Amino acid sequence: MNTDIIFETKNLTKAFGALVAVDDVSIKVRKNSLHAIIGPNGAGKTTFFNLLSGNIEPTSGRVIFKGRDITHQPVHRTIHFGIGRSFQITNIFPNLTVFENIRLASQALGRDNFKFWANSSRFKLYEERAWNVIERVGLKERAYAPARTLPHGDQRKLELGMILAPDPEVLLLDEPTAGMAAEQVPELIALIQEIQKAGDKTVMLVEHNMNVVMSVSDAITVMHQGKVLAEGAPSQIAVNKEVQTAYLGGLYELNV
């Protein structure tokens, strides 16, 4: 496995007043790995993701992507660096069609954004890329439906499609299966794994489903009250006594 570090945080801290949501977190994410962030509710996982993707600015500390300090870059630059991010709470354009949602995502990186005299359907590259992604996430039948009319599970797939369209190197997936019907989860996880393996992608994943996390991750970071509690391979995390008491409650048994 490639051991290059693609994503790194150094002493990253974010305080909301007296509440320190992310407390001195330093992690390293290896290239082409599937790195899961787990932890109980309120551990600071989503805040940590918001810091990585530039949605909020840290109180202190640094975010380094491919050797470059991106700590204070505005959020609209993130995807241009090659970092795509999906949201735990579905964040789409509700009144636009599924196709237009994804087409907009693929148009963003091109150089045609200010061609205000030309019809957008003339830029076939973005449309083709959008169709590829729609097919990949399995929304072809619903392509022309307004996004708000999709069932929740399909909206999660759309959310994933919107970060696949610009083809980023790193995918930050914030609970991609949140609220999905249990029988839909394996399908989506398989898709994420396939994307990661086939495209040499690095995936960072916040996930609550422990079976999923243990079976798919290469590395796991456990967060607890804003701090990193433990880090390591799934097999190490599963037997870690601290993690068991803090999070797994001693109930989880690793099925190997």
Next chain:
Amino acid sequence: MTTKPSSRLAAFFANQRGALIALLLLALLPFIVGLFDGASLAAVWVNGSGQSKFIQGLAIEIIILSIYALSFDVIFGITGMLSFGHSMFFAVGAYLTGISIKSFELGLPATLGIVFAAAIVQALLFGVVLPRVKGITFALVTLGIASVFHIVVMSSELGKYTGADVGLQGMVVPAFISPANERLRFYFIALTILALVYLLYKRFVDSPTGRVCIAIRENEGRARMLGYNTFYFKLAALTLSSFTAALAGMMHALYQPIVSPNVAGMGFTVTALLIVLIGGVGSLEGALVGALVYRLLDFGLRRYIGESASFINGAIYVVFVLFVPYGIVGTWRLKSFQIKQGWARMTGWLTGKPSSEDSAR
């Protein structure tokens, strides 16, 4: 492109059939009215006085209002920015036209150049505050900027140029487009400008830039996450709007040919808002239909009821907001009235309990 230009043109005409029929009817309107009035076509052609000339005048006013309403719709209905300073965009065009023709005796091309230069400046002025304020704050800041402008044109120090509170009067419009003697020509020029502006807006809305503007209206945070620096897109919409509104203001000054300080006031911004609400927010056809309905309603009510017309006018708009929330064009497309929902909304407002549909939004 693989398709031939000729087939693209054919497809364009097929898509725009409704608009083209409307354009043809409008082009024939002066002559049709003349025939009904009993005037000969030749008399209409040489601007003989009569019903046709009167209708042309009303149509020119509606055309100017339409262009103004379009310019409001592109920032409010398409991009989702509520500006309460929009009348300034229009008034700057109107006043600069008057000042440049009356005080500096410049020709039309130079005047047009000045108006467009000012359009860029005012779009940038509104753009300066864009990254800092959103939503209702943007509305208040733009209201503030426009109020300053209103006070400036009303000030007696500038009375020599602007006519202060009396308005700018006594400009001599170039003879070849004189609204009194060459009204038919003025009408056709205005109609051509409206058609071109509408075409430009149609293209803008379907362009990559326009699509991002719509995305900003729908969910600006997501548009930023997708990698769009939304500031530039909002500035683009503002600039387009500023150009169009200033052009409408220029046509207004040439047609009237006086400029009342009312066009710089808050009331004229509300006019744009009402037109767009009547026609249908976010649809370009809506701005045109809305301008037509607004002007005819205002005209008819004033004629038959007199001064109390604005009261009834106001009541009609309340009914519109309650029962036709998608405007005329939006309702036409949905093919459903909102009678029941409208009652629910009204009783909700009266009793202080929002209807379930409103709170769900």
